[in-house]
Amino acid sequence: MDESVMSQDPATLAFLPWLRRGISTGITAGSPDPGRAALDVTLAFNGDREVSAPIALYGPGEVAGINPRSIIRTYPQPEVHDAECNYFPLIEFDQPDFPWRYTPAAPVNNRLHPWLVLIALTDNEIVGAKAAGADGHLPWIQVASAGSLPQLTQSWAWAHVQITGLEENGDEEVADVVDQQPDRAPSRLLCPRHLQPHTAYTVCLVPAFNRGRLAGLGEAIGVDEVRYHSAQPSWWQGVTSVKLPVYYQWRFQTGAAGDFESLTRQLLPPKQLPAGVGRRQMDVSVPGPELPPAAEAPMALEGALISLTEPDSTETQDKVFNKSLHERLNVPTAMLDSGETRVVAPPLYGRWHAARDRIPSVDHPWFDTLNSDLRHRTMAGLGTRVVQKLQQELMAEAWDQVEGVLEINEQIRETQLAAAVTQRLHERHFETQDELTLLFITEPLHGQVQADRQTVRQTLRQNPPVRGLLEGQFRRISRPLGPIRTRQRRLPEPEETTSSIPSEGSTVSGESGLLMGLIEGERTFPRGGGKMRGSATLASVADHLQKPDTSDAATLILLQGLREGKLSEEIIMQAPVNPDFQPTEETPVPKEWAGTESEWTQELATRKRQEIAHIFGSIDAQSPSTPSTGEGPLPPEPLSREPLEIHLLRDTILAATDPAQTILLPLTKRLTTAEWVEWDPAKHPGEQLMVAPEIDRPMYEPLQELSQEWLLPGVSQIPPNTVSLLKTNRKFIESYMAGLNHEMARELLWHEYPTDQRGTCFRQFWDVSGYMGPQPAGGLKDIRPIHMWGKSELGGNACQQTTDGEQVVLLVRGELLRHYPNTIIYVQKAMLKDENGPSVAEGGIGDENPGEENKKSPLFFGRLAPDIFFAGFALSQQEARGDGESMDQEQQGWYFVLQEQPTEPHFGLDAAGEHFGTELEPPGNWRDLSWGHLVDNAEALQEMSNIDLDQLDSSLLPNEGQGAEWHAHNGSLGSDLALITLQAPLRALIHGSDMLPPEKEGS
Incomplete structure (x- = not known):
């Protein structure tokens, strides 16, 4: 076309x-x-x-x-x-x-x-x-x-x-x-x-x-x-x-x-809410057994929504009553401290979250206000009733969120048991061993244990003698129950035993002493046949033994069992010695002698087993004797080898085989938890998971099911076709949410849920599922986690803060939102158009688009039976009102906008009014064309079936022509009729000041 x-x-x-x-x-x-x-x-x-x-x-x-x-x-x-x-x-x-x-x-x-x-x-x-x-x-x-x-x-x-x-x-x-x-x-x-x-x-x-x-x-x-x-x-x-x-x-x-426009006009002008909406009176003359009256007159009990026409409540409780109430609330803690029998007493709401068990509490004012004021205790009690009513649903939702946590905790407990048993084995069989034995036992692990910048195996490879001692062939030769070690420990026959029996397994300076002597950097090499210190031969020992009170044959038999390498320092010290024996101090041999072969380690690996056994029993490489003849000159720069810290290797291996590292820590590394789960395995590796479920359902709904009067007292007094402003009651919301979480913590404990009772399960009071704006800085939750309230006052723990702490709420009662449930609601910042006052276009009803700048979407929505709708905004009362006398663009207040859904265009004509035909003025534009323009009276409209374009008044044209033709004889097209009959989405703009009570003088 x-x-x-x-x-x-x-x-x-x-x-x-x-x-x-x-x-x-x-x-x-x-x-x-x-x-x-x-x-x-x-x-x-x-x-x-x-x-x-x-x-x-x-x-x-x-x-x-x-x-x-x-x-x-x-x-x-x-x-x-x-x-x-x-x-x-x-x-x-x-x-x-x-x-x-x-x-x-x-x-x-x-x-x-x-x-x-x-x-x-x-x-x-x-x-x-x-x-x-x-x-x-x-x-x-x-x-x-x-x-x-x-x-x-x-x-x-x-x-x-x-x-x-x-x-x-x-x-x-x-x-x-x-x-x-x-x-x-x-x-x-x-x-x-x-x-x-x-x-x-x-x-x-x-x-x-x-x-x-x-x-x-x-x-x-x-x-x-x-x-x-x-x-x-x-x-x-x-x-x-x-x-x-x-x-x-x-x-x-x-x-x-009636269409959108006609139903919207029924809401205007805005009406003030009747007196008493938002609060009701509570009798506190008989608060409970053994308690004095809280106040002489009834106290105002407010709902979650408050009328802006009502003054703030100023009632206070009697001081005598407060003291009596505190004593009653503190009784359980006092009895528990004294060991008396526990009794059932009124709850201290939020005690686990605040970690407090008595009032007053100087550092938690919200905790004192919540538990001392009967109005707030009533609101918290409503939360208790809701949880008790919905306990099965809530617990089912809680268990669904922590699926697998019980299994994980069971794994943690089993792992803790395994770690405890293994720790005892570690202490008995690892920590009691000397360096050489521990290296023997743990040799398969050396390649996996990090020692400084390299593994233990790599460290030992740089010390060939020690590496040789750990080879499999040598370990088989020197195993404790092998033939060689068995012969070394063999004792004389019982009838030949004397009182100087050497202890089993004794060696010269201990096995670790031998090992220390083989470490690279600690070896010295004698020259010229010099004597060695720290070892003994049978001949040298026999010269100084005092004859015991036994036969010589017995002594000889005993000495036959003392082979070279089997005399330890303990045996020598126990042996009776010649009183004329005087030890002599010999000059130690230098660490390195000129001409010493540097390939000594390789020669050691090829010696016969008899020579290795002789080395075990005879060499003390730390301090050899001064040679009897001659000394060679030292080289100008002695060879320097860094000694191996064998005791540090032992500590490294013990730490690496610690059950806390080998059993507990790997388990915690395998487990992944959600972001909201508070668990620090690094500080407490064996600590079980303690979680709190997050229940995101808007909790105003079950409160509304108890009674709409709890949410908005006096709701039935609001007349039809009303549009007005309310404000939220932060103290009510926080008290109610504290009661919900307190009772839920008790339910979790009763059902053996893995929790420490300090988690905040409920943080959502209003329904924010319809919010379409950008994510606010504080999020969309209605309260911060209760354990973070700290020193704040009750009512000051909102995620979304306004200048006065409350949020304005638009309330609409009428057919409009029931008939048009998809109506778009938002606020638009008013701007100065001229000196006559604020304008975004003009306030009222029209189809002009005020633009996308400075718009705010409702934070939450809600409905009350039968036809009441409300929407809350992140605005304070003063921000919504603005300053009518100021010329500052930022002080002009906000328009509350009701807009018809634009994504589903409708076609038709405006509804007819009281006048028809020539009684009506020509439409200002095609969109003002109504059914009344087509007929001369109401009877003719009643009898009309379908529009006949040939019967239309060809002279009927809008004052502002848009190029579209109306009459068929004038060349109209299908596109013209679509444009003429298109019902553009309308907007109703109501300034905040029109729905608020007049400002008091001086405010």
């Missing part, structure tokens, strides 16, 4: 009167086939011969039904019982060309009739009907008179294509949208029926051409008769009865007369 005839809404929508795609764009008038549309097609053969032939296209006579999935929207929705009377029923398709795809004609003057139309009929206008049969035929209806059907000669006016999001409105852009993004170009059929209030209607999609009607009914289609021609309509005006097949149908019922 020609996009130059497109009609465009100034906002975001554009309309096309018709659209065709593919081969159907070639259809021209004058088809030779009276039953179908045809077009000439020219084909070329072999590049030089062309043949032309007419091709007949499928038309409505070949359509046996449509796919319901191609329908994307209907209005009103099926089975609605309160539809607006001033809007047109409509149906939308997901294919832009669908209404004209099978039309067997060409457009005339940019008007193209669709091949199907939408009709709406009352129950008494349908005199017969039949459902779809098993033979595949469509369902049909019998219409009593064609007078209740729209004019088929005007069907072109009630079909169009809508295109959204055009930027330049060019032909190429339109073509791209249709071809590449058809979801932005739905096609639509309107039914120009005037609906009566409180009336049921059946809307049907039926064929517009007679061949389609006959095909749908399953009747035979002739060829020669005129009534079978493709261009013949399904009905003519004046026909008494029409039988029509139905492609698609649904039912709805209208409600009372």
